[in-house]
Amino acid sequence: MNTTQNQTSYDVIISGAGPVGLFLACELALAQCSVLVLEKAGDPHSPLKQLPFGIRGLSSPTIEALYRRGLLDELEIHKRLKNPHLTAITNGPRRQVGHFAGIPFLDGNVDRSSWKYRLPGSPETSLMSEMQELEKIFARRAASLGVAILYGQAVSSFQQNADGVHVESGEQIFSGKWLVGCDGSRSIVRKLGGFEFVGTEPEFTGYTTMVDLADPEKLRPGRNLMSKGMYLQSQPGYLIMQDFDGGAFHGSGAPLTREHVQEVLRRISETHVMVTALHTATTWTDRARQATTYRNGRILLAGDAAHIHSPLGGQGLNLGLGDAMNLGWKLAATIHGFAPEDLLDTYFTERHPLGAQVLDWSRAQVAIMKPEPSARALNAIFRDLLDTRDGATYIAGRVWGIHTKYDLGGTHPFTGRSVPDFEFENGTRVGELLREGKGVLVDFDTNVELRNWAGNQKNQIRYFSGKAKDQLGLHALLVRPDGIVAWATDGEISISELEAAALY
Numbered sequence: 001m002n003t004t005q006n007q008t009s010y011d012v013i014i015s016g017a018g019p020v021g022l023f024l025a026c027e028l029a030l031a032q033c034s035v036l037v038l039e040k041a042g043d044p045h046s047p048l049k050q051l052p053f054g055i056r057g058l059s060s061p062t063i064e065a066l067y068r069r070g071l072l073d074e075l076e077i078h079k080r081l082k083n084p085h086l087t088a089i090t091n092g093p094r095r096q097v098g099h100f101a102g103i104p105f106l107d108g109n110v111d112r113s114s115w116k117y118r119l120p121g122s123p124e125t126s127l128m129s130e131m132q133e134l135e136k137i138f139a140r141r142a143a144s145l146g147v148a149i150l151y152g153q154a155v156s157s158f159q160q161n162a163d164g165v166h167v168e169s170g171e172q173i174f175s176g177k178w179l180v181g182c183d184g185s186r187s188i189v190r191k192l193g194g195f196e197f198v199g200t201e202p203e204f205t206g207y208t209t210m211v212d213l214a215d216p217e218k219l220r221p222g223r224n225l226m227s228k229g230m231y232l233q234s235q236p237g238y239l240i241m242q243d244f245d246g247g248a249f250h251g252s253g254a255p256l257t258r259e260h261v262q263e264v265l266r267r268i269s270e271t272h273v274m275v276t277a278l279h280t281a282t283t284w285t286d287r288a289r290q291a292t293t294y295r296n297g298r299i300l301l302a303g304d305a306a307h308i309h310s311p312l313g314g315q316g317l318n319l320g321l322g323d324a325m326n327l328g329w330k331l332a333a334t335i336h337g338f339a340p341e342d343l344l345d346t347y348f349t350e351r352h353p354l355g356a357q358v359l360d361w362s363r364a365q366v367a368i369m370k371p372e373p374s375a376r377a378l379n380a381i382f383r384d385l386l387d388t389r390d391g392a393t394y395i396a397g398r399v400w401g402i403h404t405k406y407d408l409g410g411t412h413p414f415t416g417r418s419v420p421d422f423e424f425e426n427g428t429r430v431g432e433l434l435r436e437g438k439g440v441l442v443d444f445d446t447n448v449e450l451r452n453w454a455g456n457q458k459n460q461i462r463y464f465s466g467k468a469k470d471q472l473g474l475h476a477l478l479v480r481p482d483g484i485v486a487w488a489t490d491g492e493i494s495i496s497e498l499e500a501a502a503l504y
């Protein structure tokens with residue numbers, strides 16, 4: 001094949017314009033990097049990204065990320081969205097606000113007052129959203145920041161050397177300093193980039209389908225754990241099933257036909273229900289794997305390219321967007337020469353443990369959903385626990401990512417956590433100070449030394465001084481561009497401690 005070398009060279013080439021690739025592109029472009037996104041699909045729209053298939057639960061770190069970049073108000077769909085997975089009571093303290101292994105936890109049982117780092121007026125802790133809407137918002141922002149996005153342009157191979165990467169796509173070769181694989185669970189960047197992808201094999205094939213049924217009354221509403229698997233019908237014809245076949249059907253590559261869906265549904269629901277038409281369908285599994293490193297030279301991974309697991313508990317997208325928020329500013333600082341390259345190592349050391357936790361979270365759910373007596377016995381115990389205040393608060397805290405904390409080595413309890421959304425006396429909130437994607441030094445006491453220090457930070461750190469309505473006992477704190485506290489003090493100001501915790 002004759003290939004053409006594209007003349008433009010980019011700071012970063014991203015493989016994949018899914019939510020993670022697009023959001024990462026926005027983060028990099030916000031930090032003044034030139035970015036090219038190559039996307040295999042010719043058309044970014046797909047029924048699988050639209051409701052009800054494209055429904056995605058967003059958790060606290062994602063909602064905060066959107067808020068801190070001024071994107072939260074652009075989400076519209078959640079305002080009129082009924083979560084099709086949840087059919088229980090929708091209002092009042094018995095309102096179902098999430099689940100673990102299909103076992104609901106209720107609003108009235110979640111003790112939000114125990115989350116001491118969350119201030120009144122902070123963004124919500126969970127929201128329903130739609131893949132297509134998210135991607136549209138990110139693509140619009142990326143375009144406005146100057147990102148080039150090419151659809152119908154799959155990455156097929158690449159080479160790296162000490163200075164950069166050459167990426168082949170169709171008949172063209174694109175050059176960049178870095179390549180990031182955000183190309184999903186079957187990532188070609190991961191496969192060709194020499195990454196190990198280790199983990200556990202699936203227990204089941206999951207089905208998400210839109211069908212017509214001749215006799216829908218034969219199925220029970222809501223989520224039903226049966227002796228051979230699980231089925232959930234939350235709105236007419238929208239069916240989710242788990243068939244514990246060891247993932248055999250998903251892996252077989254066999255066509256997903258009306259007859260097959262009917263056979264699985266009949267077997268799991270133990271009825272003779274008739275599927276008269278199959279409109280849209282997809283399968284998935286609980287295979288759980290994670291790359292053992294997220295970087296190989298100038299090649300990086302983020303999102304599903306770096307980790308896969310079952311969608312139970314709805315965490316994959318949140319995990320991937322968290323990768324992008326963590327990687328974006330670090331890669332930009334490396335490219336601009338503000339930071340040594342080993343800042344990038346912290347992308348792996350901070351994000352890999354969180355990914356591993358999510359994989360285990362999904363494995364734990366599968367373990368108590370299996371159609372086996374021991375799993376059913378455990379499931380019953382969990383059901384009791386989730387109906388308690390402590391149980392629901394613990395599970396909600398994990399599902400919504402409330403307690404996310406990186407080990408940054410500092411001793412202050414705020415270090416490594418998402419910054420509380422302090423509101424200053426002039427009405428400004430910390431989240432708004434992060435819009436430009438820079439770090440922020442918050443000085444509650446207007447300290448001259450701190451102001452001078454910030455002034456010497458090559459314009460990379462924004463300085464803000466003022467009293468907050470509730471300072472949670474703090475005098476000052478340094479917030480990274482991704483909203484994580486790098487340094488905080490409630491005692492003497494020590495510039496040397498601040499220096500040691502500085503971002504670059």
Ligand SMILES: Cc1cc2nc3c(=O)[nH]c(=O)nc-3n(C[C@H](O)[C@H](O)[C@H](O)COP(=O)(O)OP(=O)(O)OC[C@H]3O[C@@H](n4cnc5c(N)ncnc54)[C@H](O)[C@@H]3O)c2cc1C
Pocket residue numbers: 015016017018019020021038039040041055056057058153154155156182183184185186187188208284302303304305311313314315316317318319320
């Ligand atoms: C049924 C289901 C329900 C889910 N529910 C939730 C939920 O509620 N909450 C949640 O957080 N997560 C959920 N997830 C997981 C979530 O959808 C994924 O984790 C998320 O889409 C990952 O985003 P990504 O950008 O990393 O990958 P993807 O969304 O897979 O995007 C990858 C992109 O790369 C492109 N691509 C692939 N190969 C190439 C190539 N060679 N060159 C260029 N481009 C390429 C693809 O076309 C695609 O556009 C769910 C998943 C499923 C299956």
